[in-house]
Amino acid sequence: MAAIRRFTLRSKAALCSLALLALLLVIWQAATLPKTPVATAATTASKATSAEAAEAAEYAVLMGKAPDLGADGAAADSMKVTGFPSPAEFAHEAARQLAHPFHDNGPNDKGVAIQLGYSLVRVAAGYAIALLVAVPLGFVIGMSRLAFLAFNPFIQVLKPISPLAWMPIALYTIKSSSASAVFVIFICSVWPMLVNTAFGVAGVRRDWLNVARTLEVPPLRSALWVVLPAAAPTIVTGMRISMGIAWLVIVAAEMLVGGTGIGYFLWNEWNNLSLANVLFSVLLIGLVGMTLDLLFAQLQRKVTYVD
Amino acid sequence: MSTKSNAQTSGATSFVSVEGLTKRYRDDLPPVFEHVSFRIEQGEFICVIGHSGCGKSTILNVLAGLEQPSEGHVIVRNREISGPGLDRGVVFQNHALLPWMTVEGNIAFAVRSRYPDWTRKQIAAHGARFIEMVGLKGAEKKKPSELSGGMKQRVGIARAFAIEPRMLLLDEPFGALDALTRGVIQDELLKICTTTQQTVFMITHDVDEAILLSNKIMLMSNGPRARIAEIVVNTLPANRQRETMHHDPQFYRIRNYLVDFLVRRSKELSTPHGDRPDTGRVAAATTRLVYPGLDDGAAAPAAVARAAGPNLKAIA
Numbered sequence: 001m002a003a004i005r006r007f008t009l010r011s012k013a014a015l016c017s018l019a020l021l022a023l024l025l026v027i028w029q030a031a032t033l034p035k036t037p038v039a040t041a042a043t044t045a046s047k048a049t050s051a052e053a054a055e056a057a058e059y060a061v062l063m064g065k066a067p068d069l070g071a072d073g074a075a076a077d078s079m080k081v082t083g084f085p086s087p088a089e090f091a092h093e094a095a096r097q098l099a100h101p102f103h104d105n106g107p108n109d110k111g112v113a114i115q116l117g118y119s120l121v122r123v124a125a126g127y128a129i130a131l132l133v134a135v136p137l138g139f140v141i142g143m144s145r146l147a148f149l150a151f152n153p154f155i156q157v158l159k160p161i162s163p164l165a166w167m168p169i170a171l172y173t174i175k176s177s178s179a180s181a182v183f184v185i186f187i188c189s190v191w192p193m194l195v196n197t198a199f200g201v202a203g204v205r206r207d208w209l210n211v212a213r214t215l216e217v218p219p220l221r222s223a224l225w226v227v228l229p230a231a232a233p234t235i236v237t238g239m240r241i242s243m244g245i246a247w248l249v250i251v252a253a254e255m256l257v258g259g260t261g262i263g264y265f266l267w268n269e270w271n272n273l274s275l276a277n278v279l280f281s282v283l284l285i286g287l288v289g290m291t292l293d294l295l296f297a298q299l300q301r302k303v304t305y306v307d
Numbered sequence: 308m309s310t311k312s313n314a315q316t317s318g319a320t321s322f323v324s325v326e327g328l329t330k331r332y333r334d335d336l337p338p339v340f341e342h343v344s345f346r347i348e349q350g351e352f353i354c355v356i357g358h359s360g361c362g363k364s365t366i367l368n369v370l371a372g373l374e375q376p377s378e379g380h381v382i383v384r385n386r387e388i389s390g391p392g393l394d395r396g397v398v399f400q401n402h403a404l405l406p407w408m409t410v411e412g413n414i415a416f417a418v419r420s421r422y423p424d425w426t427r428k429q430i431a432a433h434g435a436r437f438i439e440m441v442g443l444k445g446a447e448k449k450k451p452s453e454l455s456g457g458m459k460q461r462v463g464i465a466r467a468f469a470i471e472p473r474m475l476l477l478d479e480p481f482g483a484l485d486a487l488t489r490g491v492i493q494d495e496l497l498k499i500c501t502t503t504q505q506t507v508f509m510i511t512h513d514v515d516e517a518i519l520l521s522n523k524i525m526l527m528s529n530g531p532r533a534r535i536a537e538i539v540v541n542t543l544p545a546n547r548q549r550e551t552m553h554h555d556p557q558f559y560r561i562r563n564y565l566v567d568f569l570v571r572r573s574k575e576l577s578t579p580h581g582d583r584p585d586t587g588r589v590a591a592a593t594t595r596l597v598y599p600g601l602d603d604g605a606a607a608p609a610a611v612a613r614a615a616g617p618n619l620k621a622i623a
Contacts, residue, residue, distance in 0.1 A: 205403075207403035208403060210371075210373050210403065211405070213372075213373060213390075213391040214372070214373070214391040214392075214395065214396070214397045215393060215417050215420035215470065225416065226405065230405075232407075303407075305406045305450070305452070306406060306450070306452035307452065
C-alpha cells in the first residue's frame with residue numbers, strides 16, 4: 001500500500017493505461033486464437049467435399065481455365081487470408097511496414113510514410129487556405145455588425161453541409177481529384193475557424209479597445225496588438241477543432257478520390273483483405289491525429305493569458 | 308442665455324470648456340444628465356462626486372472622447388474634441404491592462420503610440436522612468452495577473468502618465484482597492500500631480516479622497532436629469548497631507564458639507580422641474596461656487612485665492 005501511495009497520480013494513471021492495453025491485447029489474442037482449428041476445419045471441409053472440388057475443377061476446364069492453377073490459387077488464398085490477424089501477426093505486418101516506410105513500388109505499393117505525407121500535405125494545403133480566408137473574414141465579421149448580419153445566413157446554411165457532399169461539385173468544377181480533396185479539407189476546416197474568430201473578435205473586452213482608442217492606436221496596429229492577442233485563445237480553439245475535423249475528413253475524402261494518401265491506403269488494404277494493414281493504418285491515423293492535436297494544445301497554451 | 312454666451316467668450320481662455328452637455332440613451336426616457344457646463348483650468352485637480360447613475364462616468368467618457376454626447380460639446384485648448392486623443396490620458400476603473408503583456412509591455416505600448424518614431428531603447432527608458440515613479444521597479448517583467456489590485460492600478464496610472472497627456476481622466480481609480488493601498492496610492496498621486504502640475508479630472512465616491520486631492524469638487528445631483536449642482540472650492544492649503552489634514556477644522560467643514568450634500572441635498576436638487584424640461588436651462592445657470600466654512604459673501608473668493616493660489620478662477 002505504502003509503495004502504491006508513493007506513486008504520483010500521473011504514474012498511477014500510466015500504470016492503469018498500460019494495464020488496460022495489456023488487457024486489450026489479451027482479449028485480442030484470445031479472440032484470434034481459434035484461427036488454427038478453423039483453418040484445419042476448412043481443410044477438412046475441403047477434403048470432405050473433394051467430390052465437389054473435382055466437379056468444380058471439371059467445370060473450370062470446361063470454362064477454359066487450368067483446373068490445377070485455380071485449385072492452387074484457392075489454396076494459396078486460404079493460406080493468405082486467415083481472417084482477423086492476431087497481435088503477433090499484426091506486429092509482424094506493422095514491423096514490415098515500418099521497416100520500409102518510404103518504399104515506392106508503383107501506385108498500389110507505397111510506404112505508409114509516403115501515404116501519410118500525401119495526406120498531411122493535402123490537409124496542410126486545405127487548412128492553410130482555410131486559415132487565410134477564415135481569420136481575416138472572421139475579423140471583419142467580428143468587428144462589424146453589418147458584416148455579421150450579412151454573412152450569417154450563408155454561414156448558417158453552409159456550415160452544416162457534410163464536407164464530402166461538396167465532392168461531386170468539386171470534382172466537376174476543379175476536375176482534379178487531388179485538388180478536390182484539398183478543397184474538401186478547406187471547406188470543412190473553414191467554418192470552426194471562421195465562427196470562432198468572429199466570436200473571439202466580437203468578444204474582445206471593451207476596455208481594451210478603449211485603451212487603444214485613447215492611445216490613438218492606428219487600426220491595423222490595434223488589430224494586431226490588441227484584438228488578435230485578446231481573441232487568440234478563441235481563434236486557436238477554432239483552429240484546433242478545424243484541424244481535428246480536417247484529419248477526420250481527409251481519410252474519407254481519400255477513400256473517395258483514391259490514388260494516394262492514408263485513406264486510400266486503408267481502403268486499398270481492405271480491398272487486398274489485409275486486415276493487419278487496415279488495423280495498422282487505423283492506428284497510424286489515430287496517432288497522427290493525436291500528434292496534430294497536441295501541437296495545437298501547445299499553441300493554445302502559448303496564446304492563453306490569465307486575466 | 309446670458310450665461311451661455313458668457314461661457315463661450317471666457318471659454319476661449321479656459322483649458323477645458325464643457326458646454327451644455329446632455330446625454331440621452333433612449334429617446335423615450337429623460338436624459339441621464341442635461342445642460343452640464345463647467346470649465347477646467349490648467350493645473351487644476353477636479354473631483355466629481357455624485358450618486359451612481361448621475362452620469363459621472365459618461366461625462367468622463369465624453370471628455371475622453373469615448374462617448375458622444377447627445378447635445379453640447381467639449382472644447383480643449385480652443386478646439387472641439389471629436390474623439391479620443393493622446394492629449395487626454397485615461398485611467399480606467401478596472402485598470403484595463405492588456406493581460407498578455409508585461410508591465411513593461413503595457414507601458415511601452417502606450418509610449419510607442421505617443422512617440423512612434425522612438426527607438427525601442429528610448430521607449431524602454433521612458434517607460435522605466437514612469438514605472439519607477441509609481442514605485443513598481445522590480446515588477447517590470449510581471450504580467451498583470453501576477454500583480455495585486457493596487458499594483459495593477461499603479462501600472463494604469465503609470466501608463467496614463469507615460470504618454471504625458473495635457474489632461475488626466477481618472478474614473479474611480481481606487482474604487483476597487485482596500486483602504487490602506489488606496490491611501491498609499493493617493494499620496495503618490497498627490498505627490499506626482501503637485502510636481503508635474505498635471506491637470507486632472509477624477510471621479511470618486513470617496514469624500515476624503517476628493518478633499519485630499521482636488522482643488523475643486525463638483526457635486527452632481529441625482530439622475531435622471533442630473534446636473535452639476537454646486538462646485539465646492541477646496542480651501543485647505545495646497546501642501547495638505549493625509550496624516551495632518553484632519554487636524555484642520557476647515558477639513559470638517561468641507562467634509563460635512565459634502566456628506567450633507569450626498570445624503571440629503573443631492574436628492575432634493577434632482578429633477579427640480581422634472582415635468583418641465585425647458586426649465587433645465589435655467590437650472591444649469593444656477594451652478595454656483597461654494598466655499599464651505601467660509602462666509603458665502605464677497606470676502607470668500609479673496610480668501611480662497613489666498614489659500615489655493617492663482618490656479619483658481621471663479622466661474623460662476
